[in-house]
Amino acid sequence: MSLYGAAVEYGIHCMLWLIEPRAKPVSSRDLAELQGVPSALMSRIMPKLEKAGLVTSISGISGGYRLAKAPQDITVLEVVDAIDGGKGxxxxxxxxxxxxxxxxxxxxxxxxxxxxxxxxxxxxxxxxRNEMSRTSLLDLAMGFGELAPADFGPNVGQWLDDRASNREIARISAVRDSSRKRRRSTNE
Incomplete structure (x- = not known):
């Protein structure tokens, strides 16, 4: 039996993906898909991180999450406590x-x-808890970055940006289709 559940692992990994500033916020669905984890669980994790002041959210189809603080100012302990409630x-x-x-x-x-x-x-x-409080997201990311090929981070960033752009295109198409349907129904 593990001390912390999968939600803690998923949440920490999500926070790492949010370190790199993006033009558009990253959706919980994209974070889940990127890591191959359940979207439903991710949609429960992210609001906990927001409530703890670790991420900010933007609503809507183009919405998503961003870090609320610099990665060096967010500790692993803060993420763990936000998700698991500081249980002993x-x-x-x-x-x-x-x-x-x-x-x-x-x-x-x-x-x-x-x-x-x-x-x-x-x-x-x-x-x-002392060890987790001494380790920031930036510390974790730097360790991960040493192992990953140089193009991995940019590839992930491009994937996330493409997903956000595709959602925006889908939203614009849906609005246009809805407008066309309304015009047709009023003309009939």
């Missing part, structure tokens, strides 16, 4: 008090203070 790594059930030998009356020595298991998990969570 470990949910201590405090079972130490349930030992059968206590016969339902656990002594204070066993229940006082933080459970040792819980304490280890809290330290581990603190370390993990």
């Amino acid at each position: 790594v470990f949910d201590c059930r405090n079972i130490r008090k349930n030992c059968v030998l206590f016969r339902g009356n656990a002594p204070t020595w066993i229940t006082s203070g933080v459970c040792g298991v819980h304490a280890v998990m809290l330290r581990a969570e603190k370390s993990m």
Whole structure:
């Protein structure tokens, strides 16, 4: 079982694709298709990122998302918390008090203070959250950029721009068709 769900992974990757400034915003559908992930899930992730102030959205057929802040000012922790709500790594059930030998009356020595298991998990969570808070989107992107061929980023950018242009063309066509139908119906 993983600690964070697929939504966190998808959301972080989406944020990386939004780093490069685009003439037009990027739709959640295009982000989903680009990565081969479910569009329905992406349409639930992006509003969470917007609510957290990490992206801005533009409505409409030509709309989509852009980063709300510079990539060096957005941490992985902010993205994770926006999507998963800052849930803890470990949910201590405090079972130490349930030992059968206590016969339902656990002594204070066993229940006082933080459970040792819980304490280890809290330290581990603190370390993990510290690491995510030190890592910005720009840090991640630079690491990814070192591995990718030089033309990969521009190719992705062109694909996203083409998708946005195609949506705009489709919108203009739909408006023209609608206008023609109205004129025909009023002339009949």
